[in-house]
Amino acid sequence: MDISNNSNISGAFASGLQGVQRGSEQITQASNDIANLNSEPAQGNSAGVNLTDSVVNLKTGALGVEASAKVLDVANDTLGTLLDTFA
Numbered sequence: 001m002d003i004s005n006n007s008n009i010s011g012a013f014a015s016g017l018q019g020v021q022r023g024s025e026q027i028t029q030a031s032n033d034i035a036n037l038n039s040e041p042a043q044g045n046s047a048g049v050n051l052t053d054s055v056v057n058l059k060t061g062a063l064g065v066e067a068s069a070k071v072l073d074v075a076n077d078t079l080g081t082l083l084d085t086f087a
Contacts, residue, residue: 009082012075019068026061030054 033054 009075009079012071012078016068016072016075019071020065023061023064023068026057026064030058030061034058 033049034051037049037051037054
């Protein structure tokens, strides 16, 4: 096996981590929007926050984190298999 697979595994780890971070940010934003529904709209945001959109964003973020965690799990298993095979 070629050592270039190392960069593919590194890319999988990076992609998984980035997905977890993005999903976490989306969850945080949606949670803040839901928590602040009854407060005054922020300056420049006269439209306010839509509860339905915020709940959908919350669930989408959670699913994104879950999918990215699975990517990290597979990359970890692959790295373990490679180490067991070639070490």
